[in-house]
Structure formats: C-alpha cells, structure tokens
Amino acid sequence: MRAMVERQVPDHGSGCPGEADLRLLDQWNTLQSGFRRLTDELLADVDRQAGIAPSEFQVLWYLLTSTTEQSAPMNQLAATLNFTTAGTTKVADRLSEAGLITRQPSPTDRRVVLAALTEKGQEVAMAAALALAAALRERVVAPMGPDAFAALADRMRELDPNPPRPCR
Incomplete structure (x- = not known):
C-alpha cells in the first residue's frame, strides 16, 4: 500500500520548493547518495578481495545470474548495464x-556477438560474489541488523519486482 505524500505548492515568488517538497528531496538525496557511495565501497571491496574491477564484476555477475546459458549479446550487456558500446567492448576485451x-x-544472427562465461569466468564470478556477500554482511547487515536489511x-x-536473481 502506497502512502500519500504531502505536496506543498512552491512559493513562485521565491522559486523555491515548499517545506514538504524540500523534505522529500532531502530524503531522496540521502537514499541515492547513500546507495551510490555504498555501492562504490562494496565494489571496491570486491576489487580488493577478488581482483575484479567494478565494471568487470558487473558483466560477470550479469552473465552468471541473468541468463540460463550464461551468455548474452554484447548490445544487451551495454543496454542493461548502462555502458556505452565502446565501454562494453573495452571491458569485454579485458x-x-x-x-x-x-x-x-x-x-542465429551473424550480426550479433555473444559474450559467454568460461569455466574460469564462472569461478571468478562466484569468488567475487562471495566477496560481495562478505562485504554486505560487514558494511550493511551488521550495522542495520538482518531484519532491517531484509x-x-x-x-x-516493491519498486523493482523483477530484478535479476543470483544463480538462477
């Protein structure tokens, strides 16, 4: 059930949002900046533990978890991960x-290039995933508690009912 959010009409004379909108915007800023910073820290932990750069981990994780064949067209990787085509190619090259x-x-379509995990890629992706799980436990679950995290x-x-599921 979605709660109604109070909306205050801005004072057009000042051009500023009203108090209710300012609170809402401050809450959003706290969420988005906190998630961005936390994600950066977690991926840095993965890099230190597993030796996988954040963009590389994103590709390996996507291939490991989002497809049954553990492969995907390069253009799908770019679109899903919000990488440029050139950026996707550079990560795939590495x-x-x-x-x-x-x-x-x-x-089935010679214009399409598929990226697929190798056996070594599966092992590295799983090691990186375990490093991420350990970092999540330390940085998020321990301070918040498992119930609050869940x-x-x-x-x-509720906002994203169909996120990619790990190892399915």
Whole structure:
C-alpha cells in the first residue's frame, strides 16, 4: 500500500520548493547518495578481495545470474548495464584476455556477438560474489541488523519486482 505524500505548492515568488517538497528531496538525496557511495565501497571491496574491477564484476555477475546459458549479446550487456558500446567492448576485451569470457557470433544472427562465461569466468564470478556477500554482511547487515536489511530489500522489491536473481 502506497502512502500519500504531502505536496506543498512552491512559493513562485521565491522559486523555491515548499517545506514538504524540500523534505522529500532531502530524503531522496540521502537514499541515492547513500546507495551510490555504498555501492562504490562494496565494489571496491570486491576489487580488493577478488581482483575484479567494478565494471568487470558487473558483466560477470550479469552473465552468471541473468541468463540460463550464461551468455548474452554484447548490445544487451551495454543496454542493461548502462555502458556505452565502446565501454562494453573495452571491458569485454579485458575479460576475454583474462580468459573469463569468450565472444562468438550468434548461431542465429551473424550480426550479433555473444559474450559467454568460461569455466574460469564462472569461478571468478562466484569468488567475487562471495566477496560481495562478505562485504554486505560487514558494511550493511551488521550495522542495520538482518531484519532491517531484509525489510529494506522487500520495500525496494516493491519498486523493482523483477530484478535479476543470483544463480538462477
């Protein structure tokens, strides 16, 4: 059930939002800046523990969790992860050189290039996922408590009911 949010008409003479809107905007700023900073810290922990840069982890995690074949078209990776085409290619080049993914033409459409996890890529992705889980426990679950963390995740799921699921 969604609560009604109080809305205050701004004072057009000053051009500023009213108090209710200022509170709402402050709450949003707290959420988005906190999530961004926390995400940066968590991904830095993954990099330190597993040696995987944040953009590389995002690609490996997507391939591991979002597809049953553990492969995806390069353009789908770019669109889903909000990477540029060139940025996706650079990350894929690094992952391919490290032996973590392969790139091959699609068997059904030769214009499409598929990125797929290798066995080594699966192992590295799982190690990085375990490093992320440990960092989450330390940085988020321990300070908040498991019930508060679960409640926060449940509330966020109301806004995004179909997020990618790990290892499914």
